[in-house]
Amino acid sequence: MSHRLHRRQFLRSTAAASAGFLILSRAERAGGRSPNQRVAIACIGVGGKGRSDTDHAGLCGEVVALCDIDDIRLKETASRYPNAKTFHDYRELLDTLGDRLDAVVVSTPDHTHAVASVAAMKLGKHVYCQKPLAHSPAEARAMMEAARAHGVATQMGNQGTASDGFRTGVELIRSGRLGPITEVHVWTNRPFKYWKQAPDIVSRPTETPPVPEHVHWDLFVGPAPMRPYHPVYHPHDWRGWWDFGTGSLGDMACHTANLPFMGLQLGYPTRVSAQSGPINPETYPAWATITYEFPARGDLPPVKMTWYEGAKDGQRNLPDPALFQGRAAVDSGSLLVGEDFVLYSPSDYGMEQVLWANGSSAALPEPPERTLERLGGEDERDLNNKREWVRAIEGGPAPLSNFDYAAVLTEAMLLGNVAVRLGRPIDYDAETMTVSGVPEAARLISPAFRSGWSL
Known part of the structure; x- marks a missing residue:
């Protein structure tokens, strides 16, 4: 980058x-x-x-x-x-x-x-x-x-990231054989069947049961603001709460957006916008569609990446079916639209890729030269x-x-939750980690820590 x-x-x-x-x-x-x-x-x-x-x-x-x-x-x-x-x-x-x-x-x-x-x-x-x-x-x-x-x-x-199939996909994207890529779509099956959040839960529990003897509640809360114990948080459903989890985006984007992010050598977005279900102060919304705009990187053109999660009006929030050209969208995956070819990865981890021509009569590209080490054993x-x-x-x-890569991926993706909570597009300055004209964004980009806990 x-x-x-x-x-x-x-x-x-x-x-x-x-x-x-x-x-x-x-x-x-x-x-x-x-x-x-x-x-x-x-x-x-x-x-x-x-x-x-x-x-x-x-x-x-x-x-x-x-x-x-x-x-x-x-x-x-x-x-x-x-x-x-x-x-x-x-x-x-x-x-x-x-x-x-x-x-x-x-x-x-x-x-x-x-x-x-x-x-x-x-x-x-x-x-x-x-x-x-x-x-x-x-x-x-x-x-x-x-x-x-x-x-x-x-x-x-x-x-x-450790799978051979993922690394093959990264090499293919970087080879340029798909043509310039300016459009990416990524979607997830979370939070369905995995944890509760809006619309099922939109406020804190009113009952305050005693902390079980086996749970050290103060240590669970850690840097977050203190709140009464309730089994709705621990041991599992903390993901759906603003204070403890990062929602569907945090849970899965580092997996499902990983292939396009690494393959296209994306960095920090300059603009992030979001639409979502109603926002409440406690849990993530029932659905969200988040659009990231990444600038050009050397000879690579700007990229618009759209993330889809949750369900709206009883229907899964998914990309436009027309993008799949008659193919079915799996539960979670990614799709990169190149000028010559479309790359569709029907998995959470980007380990498989399906290619089809995007209005081109050219033959499907041959596998590119290997540039990344293979570790072997997809199941491992x-x-x-x-x-x-x-x-x-x-x-x-x-x-x-490593964190030089993973921290950029994480920061970029979590800016989507900032845009969701603000309910408006944000223009992000990565050098200063600020949002132009939106001072309230600062507390979401860098939240305060509870006393006794810090970096």
């Missing part, structure tokens, strides 16, 4: 940063630890997705510490790692075991991704963080800056995502979804 990333001299492009990243040896990075030792990993958030993340970490290194605010989840995972020390508060974990750790895996709810990850990186720990990297655009930027400042190996948990993409990260810790090349 050729545009500026931050006013404080963060002017390197994603490609340049990736090429020059991770030049220290493992011994230098791990404070002189022997290169023959397994990477010592602490896992923060070990239930839900954190369970498989912990197990993958155990296959790639040594799990020496586990942390979760839920005793039931913590004890269940700890039963598989009897030598790992257990904690409820990641801050205590880092204070106690900081000198014994090489790396940290963060698989908490979205609102604690950044505070836990940045705290670890400030101690020189390598970080694997689940998608999205952050709860707000400013947190995503802070994640990138911390990774650069402390020279650590990083990877975001959008595991499709999630594990390979961690393997690639641990290899970087040990002195290998930067992972493909």
